[in-house]
Amino acid sequence: MSKKDTSKNATKSRPKDKKLNEFEDKIDGLENKINKLEVELNLEKEKFLRLFAEFENYKRRTSKERVELFKTAGQEVLLSMLPVMDDFDRALLELKKAEDDTLFQGVTLIHNKLKETLKSKGLQQFNVKQGDAFDPETHEAITQIPAPSEDLKGKIIDVIEKGYQLGDKIIRYPKVVIGQ
Known part of the structure; x- marks a missing residue:
């Protein structure tokens, strides 16, 4: 090539x-x-x-x-109703003393109706009574007084105002007097 x-x-x-x-x-x-x-x-x-x-x-x-x-939507309304419940409780105590049976029964019916209505909305009352142990997580101590007996030292002597909870949330702590 x-x-x-x-x-x-x-x-x-x-x-x-x-x-x-x-x-x-x-x-x-x-x-x-x-x-x-x-x-x-x-x-x-x-x-x-x-x-x-x-x-x-x-x-x-x-x-x-x-x-x-x-x-908790109704919490404010329920909180505003608590003083009414307290007034009903005080009125029932006074009516019991007055021995007017028909008036007492009438007020009791209204009180129970209000109580059940609030209960149906989730409001629950704390069961606190004299002699219960004081728990700062669930009670509000108003004052301390000398205990009437040794077994009431550090325990609840009197309940001044009832406590309430809405579901699992405490909306008003019970106000108590404790023994010293």
Whole structure:
């Protein structure tokens, strides 16, 4: 073969190599684009999952707050009714002393109706009586007086005002006198 023939073959093979190189470059470019798109897709998936988790937490938190709100929604109204209950209790004590049986029974019926209505709304009265152990977590000490007997030292001597709770929450602590 002559020099011309080899140079012709070289020029013929070069365009093929050039096209091959261009094709390989395009493939490399596409692979880079695919890799870049996969990374972006993974980032978007991660953002989506975080947003979804955040939304689920928000729903859980708001539903919990809503339930808590419904539990204590009437707390202010019930608190304002407690002095009325105290007045009823004092009125019943005085009517019992007056020995007017029909009036006493009538007031007792109204008192019980109010008590049951408040109970149906979740209000519960603390059962505190003389001789119970004083608990600073659930009782409010008004004063201390000398204990009438040794066994009443550090215990409740008298209940000045009844305590109430709404569900699990104490809305008014019982006011008590304790023995010293």
